Amino acid sequence: MPSEARESLPLNEPLQAPVIELRGITKRFPGVVANRDIDLVIRAGEVHALVGENGAGKSTLMKVLYGMYRPEEGEILVNGTPTTFRGPNDSIAAGVGMVHQHFMLADNFTVLENIILGSEPRSGGRIDLEAGRARIDDISRDYGLGLDPDAVVEDLTVADRQRIEIAKVLFRGARVLILDEPTAVLVPQEVDELFEHLREMTAEGLAIVFISHKLDEVLKVADVITVIRRGTTVSTVDPRSVTARQLAELMVGSELPKPDTRDSTVTDKVQLSVAGVSLVAPSGKKILDDISFDVHQGEVAGFAGVEGNGQSELVGALLGLVKLNAGRVIVDGRDVSDESTIARRNLGIAVVPEDRHRQALLLTSPLWENRILGHTHDPRLFTSWGWLKKRAAVSDTARIMSGYDVRAPGPDTLAGSLSGGNQQKLILGRELESEASILIAAHPTRGVDVGAQAAIWERIRAARAGGLATVLISADLEELIGLSDTLYVIYRGALVAKLDPASVTPQILGTYMTGAATEVSA
Amino acid sequence: MSARTAPSAPAATHAAALRSRRNRLLLLVGVGFVALSVTRVVSGEGVLTASGTINAMVWLTLPVALAGLGGLVCERAGVVNIGLEGMMMLGVWGAGFAGWRWGPVAALIAALIGGALGGLLHALATVTFGVDHIVSGVAINLLAAGAVRFLSEITFLPATGGGPTQSPPLSGSIPTFDIPVLASGPDLLGKVESTGLPVVGDLAGILRGLLVGITPFELLGVAMFPLTAYLLWRTALGLRLRSAGENPWAAESLGVDVVRMKYLAVVWGGALAGLGGLFLVMFTGSYREGMTNGRGYIGLAAMIFGNWRPGGLAAGASLFGYADAVRLRSQNSLAVLALFIFAAIIVIVLGILWLRRGRRLPGAIFIGIGVAFLLGYIGLDSLPNEVTTLTPYIVTLVVLTVSSQNLRMPKADGLVYRKGEGH
Amino acid sequence: SGSSTTTTTTTAPAAGGATTVKVGMAFDTGGRGDGTFNDLAVKGLERAAKELGVTAKELSPNADGTNRADLLRQLADSAYNPIIGVGYAYGDPMDQVAKEYPKVQFVRIDGGPSTVANVAVMDFAEQEGSFLVGVAAALKSKTKKVGFIGGNESMVINKFGAGFVQGVKAVDPAIVVADKRLASGDEGKGFGDTQGAKVAAAGMYQDGADIVFTAAGGSFAGSFPAAKDAGKLVIGVDSDQYNTVSDATWKPLVLTSMVKRVDNAVFQSIQSFRSGGALKSHSFNLKDDGVGYSQSGGFVDDIKTQLEDYKSKIVSGAIKVNEK
Amino acid sequence: MTRFRRVAVTGFLPAVLALLVAVVLLGIVLRILGADPLTSLVALFDFGETPRAQANQMRSWVNGSVPLFLSGLAVSIGFRMGLFNIGVEGQYRIAGLVAAWFAATVALPAFLAIPVTIVVGMATGALYALIPAVLKVSRGVNEVITTIMLNSIVGGLIAYLLRGPFRDPALGDSASGRTAGVREEAWFPGFDNPFGWLGMDTPSRPLGGFLIVAVLVGVIVAVGLSRTRFGFNLRASGSNPEAAATSGVGASRMIVQAMLISGAIAGLVGLPQVLGDDHGYGAESFALGFGFSGIAVALLGRNHPLGIGLAAILFAFLNRSGPSLQNVNVPPSVVLIAQGVIVLSVVIVNEVLRRRLLRMEDRKAAADHPAPPQQGAPSGTAPAGASA
């Protein structure tokens, strides 16, 4: 392995002086050592990628660099001089800016308000909104971010929000940009675009720290890659000298898994049928526009689309969470359009919602209560009279935990204290264990590391082989292409394309998803 | 992908949006006024727009409105405050005590301090110790009720004219003045009002009500609204304060000291509630236990009614104060009954607006309600006292129900915030 | 009145000492020092302590007044007898407790009749006193408009209102009497609503009334500033408010007061209990100075003859004042 | 961390600690008052000299805790569901009146009289609570406001009913409002010698038997919340409405049901007095304010029936000791202060301890499961068409 060398950097180009140096950083959380004696050197004009599995400590390290956490040990050097960051203010002053893994935006505020917050241009006591606008327009123009300062964030797409986050950082004149999993929610075109921006920035001598679980992206954009495992740097490598596979091995000591559904298990029995479903907002805007499709037993129907094009509402429509303006939903030949959510779920619809914290978990409740959530009519958990069989529920939870490799002390642990990947595995477990005939899975592996990803894919494949009809919504196009038997593209609430995963590439998908092309092939 | 719009255009559209919002506001006010005038003429109940009524309305509105404004400041910073009632009690007591000892100005200061202390306690519990906001609020209401009685027992009881439930009268006098020419001396408005002409007479009455017997304290109280709104929506401090209520973790990540913002807001809010209490004391010239009489809660209601906006809040509180003034000033239940006409007109207009927007069902319902009100007015020849004494509450309830409820409370309102624990 | 909530003023009867009577007194919410009702009771009690050498024990209920019965029981258990409950709110609680202690004499000041043997209700013919102040108002009104503000529509307040109106009409049926109640039914909140009283009074004055009679417990504190602003007059209630008003500048506003001699009721109850044991319910009226009109400030001196004339007519029964 | 230890640490420990804190704070307050803290605190526990007195004090303590408990329970149901039902005050007042009127006018066989009356009371409370529920669900009106308004409105409503339809026909029209007396068979029986087993004297009046009903309701609620589908759904949509909705528990339905139950329990609050003591509803003597103190009790009891029981007993104890405090020249207001101080310190101490506990849990979680072991991820081979 070339990577045992602490610093194996491209020698063919002159080494820039480090703008930031992290030396022997150690950061502990109650019971966890998130970072252990980490060194990191960030140079101007380069994109420095950080990779590592969930919980490896990437975000924590970056929050230390951004002054949000004080490290127990180690020092931070800015342009060679040791500096202590008492808070984001200090790091901002030192020219460090961070785009967080989870967006840090006030939805009710305008773009302008979000960007200037904390470093408002003022005239007298008043905020000088005009100055702010002008400044943002400049940045927006220079980097082609195309931001509307007066739009309310609530109404914006994830891509827009991404750009706002970047604008926030640039607005503060950062020289070092930290991007924590910025591509998790972007389509290839947007990713490419983002990478162009990054190039422009590095060209201007900015340094960029780039965190991602998508290794091919990392290889594409990074000048240097640092791999973190269990809180420590295992190596720093040159992207030109490693393959994705090797990287994955460095991260988890195993090879990079790929979603892949092997031979088709699609039967001709229609399990779920959606006909002419439409949903119109009070404003008159069409949110779902005459959507029709069938899902057969053993089929995975993938739905590609830029977030905010109606996917969430589609899930809502299937579950009966929203009142439809038109259309029917037929489960196993039975029209459930007017049935309640619980009725539909009892008919065998399982759900893995897109936002696990908000839609799938009771974070302050123990795991076993989370296991029965949504399964209160499961005879294994409740008597027909509605009495809770607690002992059964607890033991069943334990069973799922072992079966799905959910790493936690036990069924009494509070769901909130699990890492994202483990939470996701528990959810998948409880849903697949419910002997459902239909699975609606939205972003089942978002923010989940490669190890967990593989496990989840494996489960979905198995269920599919068992005749499960799956509606799969994901922003990870490889996941979609790899797992789906049929691919739909949803754009502005309408299905604009039906594609064969065998013959489609992420790029092609992207063109449909962004409305660049529209035609329904088969 | 997002629409790439030319940066200059949206600014204009935003301005336009604000303008149309202001216009709609003006329209509503206009309709309301005309409706009131019509009602007055039809029913012949002069009290509806008599300057005396409006003047009383101001006094009855200020305490509620200021309590609500205190709540607004707190909740904009993400702290729910049902301790307003208690903070108001502390303010009232402070005003009673200091006013009795050292006069009106001292009363003002003490009211602010009293309320602010209550706010400080709330901030300590909710922000520092992360206690559930409602829990803390309830505890503060209990505590305040006991504290004021206890304080009265050790201060007022020994004094002549004082007792465990009441203070001796305020010392010194509160300067009041009328706006010359318009409301005093020639008293032009007074003359116009007495003509009882439709619209003109009513307008004169309302204006005159606002222009007579003004005290500097009232002006101060009223000034709090534009001032607070200005601070919250036009200054950096305000932006940071509101960010603590919308997304404290985002604010924190940009170096905003969220804890300080919340403390500031809650103490400031408490002080405003206390200020509200001042007007209760000044109105009757002495402190009396139970004076607040749930106004803190009503203020909260007004705040929600006003969609966490100073303007709407003021409107809601005024509505309450007006209804209260009318039922207290009217000689019999007829004036209150006359409000049925007013209600009918408003509701029917709303109904028509719905219909114009093509929404048949709500339109029909509204118009139906309106007709019902009219029939009620024609059918009934008086209202039982039980109803008239409850007018303000019933009106608030009805308005809340018919007014559309697409409220936008601060996103992180009521959430317990811990530094560095954002997700 | 001292800040202590218990008084044990014992002046041991020097000569031929009858056994000292231990009087228990339970106040209405607000307790000692409320400036009106409770304090009048205290006055009577202190007088009894001085003149009859009784010892006394006072208790106040908690803020929401939910423990009235417990107060009475505690007094009974501590062997106080008689036990006086101040205020009509002691209705049901006293009747219950009295049944538990048949040997103890209970006295309720104000309120409805009781069927329990050892409960004596001392109420007042408010309508008679109100009649007289009504007469005074009628004789003094220049605008021929007067007003009445009641705390609510309870039986007691209705007696005030009815008497006042009858008095006014007796002098001049043409005089208009405005009647405003701050709360409906028996709701207590009208007795602490100074804002309401002020707004209502101000309204009446602006509509031309020049004398307003406020029978609404503590709310009267709102009528004074209104009268002062308008330069008009008020009629006080319960105690002679010329002497009790907390603000000296208010004295000249008090035409007269419908005095309710709670102190007399208390004193006489104790006195007759001390001498004769078991007490009978009694309605204190003009005849036995249970109610009356005050003359402090001398504002009614000029019409005293007429007032006394009416008074004697009522006492003699020539005029019957209705309760409603 | 076992459930038991969790309960112990989050439940009892804070209460005990907080009480200590509260006692200290009170001592300071009393000092300011010029009273001697020690004698005052002793006076708190003064139950009187004679055995009779002590028995009576015990009785008023127990009796006093019953309405507080029921009210707290009612509030907590809404609270568990994320609803803030300030309206318990209004709900129990109207329910008390209607129940009294019903029990006074409708003749029923003895064995039915009491249960039916109770049902009537609960139904009334539930119906009055239904108004805010419906307004919230259909019009999105915030329940805090509506319940506040309805509290104020109930006063007038009762006044009206007591003047008209529900008024005791035997009353003179000048008498103050009151229903006819409750019929004998609906009188709620009590315990003549409840404290005999403590070697205490019999109180001068039987201990209210409604205590049994209260305990029963408490148990039902406790079991219902923790052991049934409905209870789970309620707690779920309380702690995360969106997740509950996604899993099939509709918010609207839960809101209505929660408010109905909350109101029904509220309907019980006034019945001990109406059926047990006054045997009627008298406008002048029906005790008010339990609805508000119930909020404090619920919060103090952390919305758990057992905790609420303890909180109610504590509050009742303090109420009872008001008069005893007056014996040592401590004004009754101190009782209110004490209650406020206790609520505040309990919640603060509890919050601090809860954090400790969660940290312990995290630590344990990490201890049991050090970083993931190296495990070969199940791998797929040559991706179908999916190549970057």
Ligand SMILES: Nc1ncnc2c1ncn2[C@@H]1O[C@H](COP(=O)(O)OP(=O)(O)OP(=O)(O)O)[C@@H](O)[C@H]1O
């Ligand atoms: N605020 C916190 N309190 C306690 N533990 C934390 C906190 N933040 C992170 N951790 C723990 O520290 C470890 C590192 O977390 P971190 O978020 O840095 O991982 P990561 O590399 O960013 O993972 P991912 O790829 O999922 O973002 C994890 O075990 C996490 O549970």
Ligand SMILES: Nc1ncnc2c1ncn2[C@@H]1O[C@H](COP(=O)(O)OP(=O)(O)OP(=O)(O)O)[C@@H](O)[C@H]1O
């Ligand atoms: N400078 C000001 N003077 C007086 N009132 C103001 C001022 N600015 C705002 N207000 C009032 O404050 C309220 C909110 O103002 P504005 O509409 O600017 O806030 P907003 O930014 O739209 O609200 P949000 O922050 O919730 O989006 C409105 O009632 C408005 O009338």
Ligand SMILES: [Mg+2]
């Ligand atoms: Mg993470």
Ligand SMILES: [Mg+2]
């Ligand atoms: Mg991370």
